[in-house]
Amino acid sequence: MRISKDGPPPGEHEPEQLEARLAARLATLRTEQGWSLDELARQTGISRSTLSRLERAEISPTAALLGKLCSAYRRTMSQLLAEVESEPPQLVPAGRQAVWRDEASGFTRRSVSPPHPGLRGEVVEGILRPGADxxxxxxxxxxxxxHIWVLEGELEVTAGDREHPLRAGDCLRLRLWGRSRFRNPGAGPVRYAVLVVLP
Incomplete structure (x- = not known):
């Protein structure tokens, strides 16, 4: 997963700096929990060697790996990524919204309205290329x-055992308790917005 900013970058090495801070934050979270790499591997199903390389910033996490780590640390992906950013401003200009790309899975995630102290909601834009799953x-x-609102294309969301086919303009509202799946069954990319509200 590559972390970047759209628009004029504040520094040539900003994506690499963010990835290094993310790696350090992951190591800190594990230490704060008092977990060894072996314990975290048992909890997440991610191999010990992969976890070690993630924490040393030798590899970039995929969306799936980051999702498993977020579950272990009981954070949304946006919360975790916001922890490696400087304090978020109230106004988030389009060119300063953090974008995370997972080329392997065909997933692009823009943090339109990142987590902010005192606020329970966040807005995320997702783009899945055709066939992405x-x-x-x-x-x-x-x-x-x-609240998942499809802006363009087709999206198939599975929550638990229930499959929800969505088209442009459709909005799916749900609470997640178990497994979920996002799939693009269409011939073109799908773009959608997700409003996340913490319980």
Missing amino acids: ISYDGPPVPGLEQ
């Missing part, structure tokens, strides 16, 4: 409320 073992926080 991402599964999550569970929400980072049980009962996480999401």
Whole structure:
């Protein structure tokens, strides 16, 4: 997963700096929990060697790996990523919204309205290329409320055992308790917005 900013970058090495801060934050979170790499591997199903390389910033996490780590640390992906950013401003100009790209899975995620102290909601834009299929073992926080609004294309969302086919303009409202899956069954990319509300 590559972390970047759209628009004029504040520094040539900003994506690399963010990835290094993310790696350090992941190591700190594990230490704060008192977990060894082996314990975290047992909890997430991610191999010890992969976890070690993630924490040393030798590899970039995929969306699926980051989702498993967020579940273990009981954070949304946006919360975790906001922890490696400087304090977020109230106004988030389009060119300063953080964008995370997972080329392997065909997923692009823009933090339109990142987490902010005192606020329970956040807005995320997702783009899935045709055929992209991402599964999550569970929400980072049980009962996480999401409102998924398809802006362009087709999206198939599976929550638990229920499949929801969505087209442009459709909005799916749900609370996540178990596994979920986002799939693009269409011939073109799908773009959607997600409003996340913490319980």
